[in-house]
Amino acid sequence: MWHDGSRPPGLPESLVYPEVPAGAILLGSARRYGDRVAFVRGGEQVTYAELGHRAAQFANGLLDRGIGHGDRVALRMPNCLEYPVAYYGTLLAGAVFVPVNPLLPEAAAARQIADADAKLVVTPPDVPGICSGRSTTPPEVDIDVYADLAHLAYTGGTTGESKGVRLPHRNVVVNTLQYVCWGSGSVPAVDGQGGLVLDQVGSDEEWPTRLGTAVSINLTPWFHAMGTIAGMNALLMAGYSCTLHDRLDPAAYLADAKRLRVTMMGGAPALFAALLNSPAIHTADLSSVRSIGSGAAPMPLEMTRRLHALAPDALISEGYGLTEVTMGATAGPAFASGVRKVGTVGVPTFDTEVRIDGATAPGERGEVCIRGPQVMTGYHNRPDATAEVLIDGWLHTGDVGIFDEDGYLSIVDRMKDMLLYKGYNVYPRELEELLAAQEGVLAAAVVGKPDASVGELPVAFVVPANGAVSPEKLMAAVNEQVVAYKRLRDVLLVDQIPVSAAGKVLKRELRGRLS
Incomplete structure (x- = not known):
């Protein structure tokens, strides 16, 4: 199951879980x-x-x-x-x-x-x-x-x-x-x-x-x-x-981290990106941190390096x-x-x-x-x-x-169309249906634009019907109907949405236009 580098020393491979209720x-x-x-x-x-x-x-x-x-x-x-x-x-x-x-x-x-x-x-x-x-x-x-x-x-x-x-x-x-x-x-x-x-x-x-x-x-x-x-x-x-x-107030977070002598920091990469981009990071004291846990989205290599420099005694690990x-x-x-x-x-x-x-x-x-x-x-x-x-x-x-030769897992893509914004699931179909309901929209497709600080930004490709449509007005009309993390960050007008022979939208091609 585990190799030497991932086997917890002194712990069994299988735990005995008491049959007690969650309370x-x-x-x-x-x-x-x-x-x-x-x-x-x-x-x-x-x-x-x-x-x-x-x-x-x-x-x-x-x-x-x-x-x-x-x-x-x-x-x-x-x-x-x-x-x-x-x-x-x-x-x-x-x-x-x-x-x-x-x-x-x-x-x-x-x-x-x-x-x-x-x-x-x-x-x-x-x-x-x-x-x-x-x-x-x-x-x-x-x-x-x-x-x-x-x-x-x-x-x-x-x-x-x-x-x-x-x-x-x-x-x-x-x-x-x-x-x-x-x-x-x-x-x-x-x-x-x-x-x-x-x-x-x-x-x-x-x-x-x-x-x-x-x-x-x-x-x-x-x-x-x-x-x-x-x-x-x-x-x-x-x-x-x-x-x-x-x-999330990066300055307040970092001030409390120093004052409280925190031993653990946990969250999505968006949290750590905000902290590292804050001017307060230059005077932050993270020497007490012993572990940093990240989930919901991949942590970029450069982010890991910077966190190691700021918290040299911390173990940084990700989960899925x-x-x-x-x-x-x-x-x-x-x-x-x-x-x-x-x-x-x-x-x-x-x-x-x-x-x-x-x-x-x-x-x-x-x-x-x-x-x-x-x-x-x-x-x-x-x-x-x-x-x-x-x-x-x-x-x-x-x-x-994919698994590597030592049994470590990497998540490399999604079979579903879901995208991740700050660890939150955003489902394009919901946004596409709201766009399709707007006057002047012939067709629409939503994909995620990679962003190191938040994961992915929801971006819409829209084919206008007869007459002109305003990308700004479309975006505002959709965004007022959804929770903040689902909001569109851009609307791009196109002549057509690429589709396969079976009529399925080629979202990989659309994502390629954003890279």
């Missing part, structure tokens, strides 16, 4: 780390013990309202101190967490909430009222960790239509442990009261940041899979103290995943002696198989397929869509990848 992630950490500060936002903070008590109150508040086992609870909120209270409270009540991007236009949010059949929608001001006066003892709820859903997380399809990804409690526990054990040199354990904890068996030479000592700043949205699993669950299990920033595998499937070695290969997304993590369909030797391209205990059980109410991607236990991702 045990918080309960174990709340007891273990107690008065340690878990999250800070502005002038407010919450300790591990306080978070455990408030989540229990929220769970009891839900049950008092008749919301419990199997009921969907939609959390429509940005990162805030109320978010983990509502998230873990929902899980402790046996209800199902439905993350909703708070920036979604009302119509899109309403469709998602309706599709999930959410019984309650929670925003930050709702949380104190649900908690008020309730017991701080977690309720006793019977949960089947293999069958009962913990998350119903929405993602887009190739047509831009959102699909609910069904993730049982077992998936959430497994994927959290796969990543936190990989990153900390630990194995899973259970405390005397059924809480999930870690036993850090790896040496401090290989994993110098010990449990209960790490410090970080978080900008990754918790309504994203990477935010929920890596930016919340895994951090709590490892005993992080995490400061929340409401928006998607909502259909709860969060992640691969990661770069996170131990000091590991071999990290720039441009790759590492190797499969514990108990995870990755194959390249169509490839017979290293370096050959094919579709990335994944099998493991973190793979979804299917799409919500979409048996046909499920059957298309889940075949004999293997998830067909639609991504094109």
Whole structure:
């Protein structure tokens, strides 16, 4: 499975995952780390013990309202101190967490909430009222960790239509442990009261940041899979103290990194590009950073070099995943002696198989397929869509990848038309349909223009109908109907859209015009 450079020393190739519900992630950490500060936002903070008590109150508040086992609870909120209270409270009540991007236009949010059949929608001001006066003892709820859903997380399809990804409690526990054990040199354990904890068996030479000592700043949205699993669950299990920033302000981020002596920095390459392009980087102190984790888009080689120069003691690694595998499937070695290969997304993590369909030797391209205990059980109410991607236990991702001779994976293309902007999925079909609905548009195609700082910029090629059309007005008309990260960055007028003999748009040719 792994070669010497990617094999975590002192850890087993397969983990033993306790059969506990996802709420045990918080309960174990709340007891273990107690008065340690878990999250800070502005002038407010919450300790591990306080978070455990408030989540229990929220769970009891839900049950008092008749919301419990199997009921969907939609959390429509940005990162805030109320978010983990509502998230873990929902899980402790046996209800199902439905993350909703708070920036979604009302119509899109309403469709998602309706599709999930959410019984309650929670925003930050709702949380104190649900908690008020309730017991701080977690309720006793019977949960089947293999069958009962913990998350119903929405993602887009190739047509831009959102699909609910069904993730049982077992998936959430497994994927959290796969990543936190990989990153900390630990194995899973259970405390005397059924809480999930870690036993850090790896040496401090290989994993110098010990449990209960790490410090970080978080900008990754918790309504994203990477935010929920890596930016919340895994951090709590490892005993992080995490400061929340409401928006990306590079100067403020770098000032806090110095003041707090952060040990870990994580996010998409767009975060690191913004930091490196800030004038404040010239006086920044990142000497305390021991690990830098990147995902959602490839990190350019030059970016890696500059980060190494600024944080010489940091291990820089990338990973790969998607909502259909709860969060992640691969990661770069996170131990000091590991071999990290720039441009790759590492190797499969514990108990995870990755194959390249169509490839017979290293370096050959094919579709990335994944099998493991973190793979979804299917799409919500979409048996046909499920059957298309889940075949004999293997998830067909639609991504094109290659393995090198040492088993390191690189993602080199996408079989689908999806493009990535700052780690967010942008589906061209949605934008194309909005363009086609505009007066004076005969045909339209949207592709991604490579950009080192954000990944890809959505650019439209438009064939005008009779008469002139204004690219600026077209772009404005479309952009007012979509969330910010989906907005078109340019509209180019052309005489025709290139198509194949079968009538399919040749998007590779269009991308070539932008390079």
